[in-house]
Amino acid sequence: MKSVKSMQRISIDPITRLEGHGKIEIFLDENGEVVNAYFQVPELRGFEKFCQGRPVEELARIVPRI
């Protein structure tokens, strides 16, 4: 693995023209070749948790707003 210092980094923050939040970090070596890329989703709502215990017919009105 190459040392951290020599790595060039490209951040795409935020990724656009789509629904949702996202961020991509691309790491390049000294020759400009891609070493690794990370796709991150900086977003969590917790619908899984707060939909519990609600009437099932109400979910049709809650989860479209996910």
Next chain:
Amino acid sequence: MAKPKVAVYWSAACGGCDVKVLDTNEKILDIAAAVDLLFWPIALDFKYKDVEEMADREIDLCIINGGIRNSEQEHIVKLLRRKSKVVAALGACAISGGIPALANLYDAQSILDYVYHKTTSIDNFQGPLPQPEYDAPEGRLTIPKFYDSVFALDQMIDVQYYIPGCPPPPSLIVKALTAFLQGTLPPPPATVAGEGSVCDECPRERNREAKVKKWKRIAQFTPPADTKKCLLDEGFFCLGPATQAGCEALCIKANIPCEGCMGKPQGVTDRGSKMLSYIASLTDASTEEEAKKILNDVVDQAGLLYRFDLPKSLIGGRRKE
């Protein structure tokens, strides 16, 4: 004269509000021609870096939809506030937290635990939770900090205009943007919506003698032959009386009780308790026990009464020890 500069941002939102901006149909072409769009993640390719490089107060109108769920969203809305002259909150999430704010009934830890450990569709055998910082072999990666509660936009920054709805009706968006372009916006803070409550726009008629013995769920709904009867009188939990007008009673016209997405009407502090008082006066009970029994049959009162405005309500959310 230079075109006014407009930015649109979404924080903890579903994208429905942005879609409603596009739902202004052919008017979107006039809007796009009349303004310079500087930032709009769902539609245009601008990065946060571009916003940081703007001069202070460079944006004439910044439309923000979505509540504040994490540190990145707080940072960006504060940044946009600094770069903007006028900030408008678009939609229920920005105004009062919206649906994602139902999470305020739980703390961050129990949400993370459920989502990443207990959900049946998750196979997280090593059990890690998302960390704000992670040292990858190539360098440090960061994600925003997940807050314990969802906040409404005006709990973080000053907001001048509010365009309610979940999603806001395109007619209101057009009304607000037209007023902005013509310079006829009312003095802030102001809400761009109708007058009165949803009941004022509802075609159904109230029977002032009506009493309710049992509150029904929507699942028990069979469209009454007479579509003129008030849904509340029929025993359905319709939030119309405690909801700001402006949607033209869209849901009720489709035989669905109002869920209150337009937010609280003018002059109301806590919408849920206002509605509760209405429900109580409709309930047909002569003793306290009877009233308790009828109202305890209502499943998920918090979700029905405070679906869109937990952060801005007096009850706030879960009990904090």
Next chain:
Amino acid sequence: MSFEPKLLGFLCNWCAYAGADLAGVSRMKYPPNLRIIRIMCTGRLDPQMVLKAFAEGADGVFIGG
């Protein structure tokens, strides 16, 4: 130190408030923990007011009427 609850009383002008008034005129004492707000009728009391009282630090709300 013993717990001194802060109580807020919403009293109806026509009965409970008149009663509290009469108690005052008769020189009967009540503890200062109770702060009284006169309302014209308990029918005017909105659940919002009760919630706001608790939100702003009241330990108990007394509704008389």
